[in-house]
Amino acid sequence: MPKNGSGNVYSEWNRSRNEQYRKEGIIRLLDGVDPVKVAMNPSKQLYQDGNWQIAIEVLAHTRNLESCIDAIEQISSETKVNARQCVPIRFVPLNKITIEHKYGLAFDAWVLSEMLGHEITVGRIIHGDGHATLSVNVAPMFRDIQKVTTKVN
Secondary structure, three states: OOOOOOOOHHHHHHHHHHHHHHHHHHHHHHOOOOHHHEEEOOOHHHHHHOOOOEEEEEEEEOOOOEEEEEEEEEEEOOOOOOOEEEEEEEEEOOOOOOHHHHHHHHHHHHHHHHHHOOOOOEEEEEEOOOOEEEEEEOHHHHHHHHHHHHHHO
16 A cells, blocks of 8 residues: 555555656657756746757646646757757657647647647657657647647636
8 A cells, every 4th residue: 555545556556657657768768968968847937948959857837727848849940940849758658649749749739739829739748668659639638638738728
């Protein structure tokens, strides 16, 4: 039984497994990245600065919404000169991704979009034993997220 008595053994094991996978995923993501290009717990100002490649443990928030994003990668736009795009990343230890995982990623992108003032349409899920990467077009899910968040607020 967990020490704090707040859950059952399975839920505590699952939480621990998710956290360990996230930590391992972050280590893999940062492999080969110059440490000065990594931002830990960044503020909104840092996003506007643009002098980073990977942001870790991002707390994105709006007036009424908040999301703790595992990581964000900032990549150069292939279509616009001097434009950069933020790509939220989620780590999921399972080999099979569900629609719930995709909607979780879409929620991350939605809150980040609202916070930064520009739409983020693509995110990535790193998952499974092989740390496979799935790019997800999250924009089509924004309408559903907006409906749900409007009801909650």
